[in-house]
Ligand SMILES: Cc1cc2nc3c(=O)[nH]c(=O)nc-3n(C[C@H](O)[C@H](O)[C@H](O)COP(=O)(O)OP(=O)(O)OC[C@H]3O[C@@H](n4cnc5c(N)ncnc54)[C@H](O)[C@@H]3O)c2cc1C
C-alpha cells in the first residue's frame with residue numbers, strides 16, 4: 001500500500017459545501033482586465049472543454065493559442081456525443097436540485113470522486129444550459145416552447161437536455177462558434193492539424209508545448225504562461241472503442257513523463273449499448289445512445305443457445321434480466337452494472353447473434369404503447385444508424401447490442417483549480433480525473449467539459465497567473481530545444497525501424513490483450529499476464545514496426561505510430577493501477593472482489609482514495625489522495 | 641435466387657497527389673476479399689495495409705469519428721459525393737452496396753477553394769473562415785439569461801435543428817457545378833435567423849458571411865440543387881432561400 005502524499009494537495013476549500021465554490025472564487029486573485037492581454041495561454045484541444053476554455057478566456061481578454069489534430073476545431077470528438085447533457089434545473093418539478101445532482105454523481109461514481117469538485121459541477125450545470133441556449137443550441141422543446149428533458153441512466157429524475165440524438169454536435173458547434181468569434185477578433189491564434197508532442201517545463205513550471213504541424217511535418221515551439229490540456233480520453237488504448245480514430249493519450253502521457261501525476265488510469269467505462277463487432281476489419285465500435293434504454297427492453301432467451309429468431313421466442317421464454325435483477329431501476333441501471341450483466345449472460349451462453357456476444361434491445365413494447373411515430377421522433381437517427389451498419393431494421397427486429405469501451409474516468413490528477421502537479425499545467429474535460437470517480441453517469445461528460453472550460457478555468461487560472469511568481473521563458477530557451485530534440489528523435493527512431501509489422505496490426509494486438517485481460521472483468525493473474533504481453537508488444541513495436549514515408553509531409557501512419565508508442569507505455573500503467581486496486585468499484589471490476597451474487601465489492605477500508613502515479617526512470621510510484629465524504633454518506637451502491 | 645456473396649473482389653482507381661502544387665493521377669489497385677460488412681473506410685484501411693505490406697505508400701484520406709457526425713471524411717466515389725447512397729457520409733457507406741467485380745473510382749473533393757493537401761485530403765479551412773465572419777451569436781460566457789426566459793416553439797426549434805445539423809464536410813461544395821458554398825453558409829445563417837436569440841445580429845450576419853464566402857473563391861449559386869442531393873444530413877435548399885432574404889435585409893440594414 002502506498003501512503004497519502006503531500007504532493008497531492010487538492011486545495012479544496014473547507015466549510016459549508018454549498019458555498020465552497022463561491023468562497024473559493026472570492027479568495028482567488030483577480031487579474032485586471034487591462035492586464036489580461038499580457039498573459040498567453042495555450043489550449044490544447046477544441047472539444048467542449050478546450051473550445052469553451054479558449055473562447056471564454058479570450059472573451060475575458062487573455063491571449064490564447066488553440067490547437068487541435070483535426071482540420072477544424074469543429075470536429076473534436078465531443079461532436080459525436082448523442083444522448084444529452086445534465087443540469088439541475090428541476091424544470092420537471094420532480095424534486096431535482098443541485099444537491100440531488102451532486103448526490104447522484106458522487107453515488108454514481110461509486111464514492112471515488114472528490115465531493116467538492118462534484119458539488120461545483122452540479123452548481124454550474126444550470127448556467128451551462130443558460131449559456132448554450134443563448135448561443136443558439138437548438139435543444140428539444142415542449143409544445144409550450146420551454147426546454148424538454150428526458151431521464152438518463154442512473155437517475156430517477158428527468159434532468160437531461162438534448163438536441164435530437166446530436167447533443168454533442170450542437171453543444172460543440174455552439175462552443176466552436178464562440179471560438180471562431182474570438183479568432184475573428186484576433187484574440188485566438190487557431191492552429192488546426194497540429195499535434196502536441198511534448199510539454200515544455202522550465203524552472204518547474206509548464207511554459208509551452210512542442211507541436212508537430214501534421215501537414216508539413218515541422219516541429220513548432222509555442223511558449224505560454226499556462227498550458228491547458230483538453231485532449232480527451234484514452235479509450236483507444238483498447239483499440240476498438242466508441243472514440244474517434246485520433247483520440248489518444250499522447251498529450252497527457254507526454255505531460256505525465258514531465259511530472260504530471262496520472263490518476264486512476266484503471267477507471268475505464270464500458271458502455272452497455274453498442275453495436276457488436278462484426279469482423280477483424282472492424283475499426284471502431286458504434287454507440288447506440290443510452291437514451292434508448294428509456295424505451296427499449298433488454299433481454300436474452302431463457303434457454304442457452306436458443307437460435308430461434310427473436311420474434312419466434314414467446315414472452316414467457318424471454319429473460320429480461322435487468323428488470324428481473326434490478327426491479328427499481330430495471331433497464332436504467334448505471335452503465336457498469338448493465339455492461340457486466342450483459343457480459344455475464346453471454347459468458348453463461350445466453351448471448352445472441354452470430355458470435356453469441358450480444359443481447360437484444362427490444363422496442364416492440366414501446367412501439368405498441370406510443371406508436372411508431374413517437375419512437376421515430378425520439379430515436380429516428382439512431383435507428384437509421386443501426387440499420388445502415390447492420391442491414392437490419394430495428395423497428396421490426398430487436399437491436400443486438402454489446403458493451404464497448406466508451407469513456408475514461410482516469411486522467412491527469414488535478415486539484416480543485418484543475419491544476420496538475422506541474423504548476424501552470426491545467427487539465428480539463430475527459431483528460432482530467434476529477435469529477436466522475438470510478439464511473440461516470442450518462443450525460444455528465446458534456447456537462448463537465450463545458451463546466452471546466454466555461455466557468456471553472458476562467459476563475460481558477462489566476463491561481464497560477466496571479467497567485468505565484470514565475471519566469472517567462474521564450475522559445476529560444478534550452479528547455480524548448482531539448483523538448484523539440486526529444487520529439488524529433490522519437491519520430492526519427494520510429495521511421496528508422498523499417499520492420500515488418502504495420503502499426504494497425506500492433507494496435508489490434510494491444511487492443512485484444514487489453515479488452516480480454518483489462519476490460520470489463522479483471523483478475524490478478526490476468527493483469528499480470530497483460531503487463532507481460534504489453535511489455536513484449538512494446539519491444540516488438542520498437543524492433544519491428546514499419547512506417548513508410550518521411551516526417552516532412554502528411555503521414556497518418558507516422559501519427560498513428562507515435563500514438564501507439566505512447567499507448568504501449570500507458571497500457572502498462574493502466575494494468576498496474578488495476579492490479580494495485582484490490583477492490584471492485586464502478587468501472588473497475590476485480591473478480592477476486594465480488595459478492596456471492598456477482599456484485600462489485602468495494603473496499604473502503606483500504607481504497608477510499610485516489611491513486612495518482614508519478615513517472616520515474618525506474619518505474620512508476622503510486623501516491624494517494626484520501627477521499628472523505630462529508631455530505632454523501634459512504635454506502636454500498638444498490639440499484640436493486 | 642443465389643445467396644449474395646459475403647466477400648467482394650474489387651478494382652480501385654484511387655487519386656494520388658503528393659501536394660497542392662504537384663500533378664496528380666489515378667493508381668489502380670485490386671482487392672481480393674472485401675467483406676460486405678465493412679465500411680468504405682475499412683475497405684480503404686485494408687487497401688492501405690496491403691500497400692504497406694508491399695512496401696508502398698498508403699493513401700492519405702481524412703476521417704475521424706467514423707459515424708457520420710464529425711464531417712472529417714470526404715471522397716467522391718464513382719463520381720458521387722460521399723458515394724452512391726443518399727443521406728450518409730463516406731464513413732457510413734457499407735460495402736454491401738457494391739457488387740463482386742465492381743470497379744470503384746475514388747477522388748478527393750474538388751473545388752478551387754478546397755485545394756488538395758495530399759492524395760484524398762483537401763483543405764477546408766475556408767469554411768471555418770466563413771463561420772468566423774459571423775456564424776455565431778455573440779454572447780460572452782456568464783452573460784446569458786435564464787434558459788426558459790425565451791420560449792421557442794417546437795416547429796421553430798425543429799427547423800433550426802434541421803439547419804444546424806450541417807456537419808461542415810464540404811460535400812455541398814464538391815457537388816456544386818459552381819463549387820459554391822451556398823448551402824453550407826445558408827445552413828448556419830438559417831439556423832441562427834430562425835431562433836429569437838439570433839435576432840440582434842441578423843442585420844449583419846448574412847452579409848458578412850456571404851462576403852467572406854465570395855472572398856474565399858467559392859462560386860455563386862445558380863439553383864442547381866446538387867448540394868441538397870449530396871448533403872449527408874439532407875440540409876434543404878429552402879435554407880438558401882432564407883439566406884437570400886437575410887442577405888437582402890442585411891445589405892439594406894447592415895451597411896451603415
Ligand atoms: C459516441 C459517444 C457518445 C457520447 N455521448 C455522450 C452523451 O450523450 N453525454 C455526455 O455527457 N457525454 C457523452 N460522451 C462523452 C463525451 O462526448 C466526451 O467525454 C467529451 O465530449 C470529451 O470532451 P473533451 O473536450 O474533454 O475532449 P474531446 O472532445 O475528445 O476533444 C479532444 C480535443 O483534443 C485534441 N487533441 C487530442 N490530442 C491532441 C494532441 N496530442 N495534440 C493536439 N490536440 C489534441 C483533439 O483534436 C480534440 O480537439 C460520448 C462519447 C462518445 C464516444
Ligand code: FES
Pocket residue numbers: 702703704705706707708709710711712713714729730731732
Ligand atoms: S469520419 Fe466523421 S463523418 Fe465520416
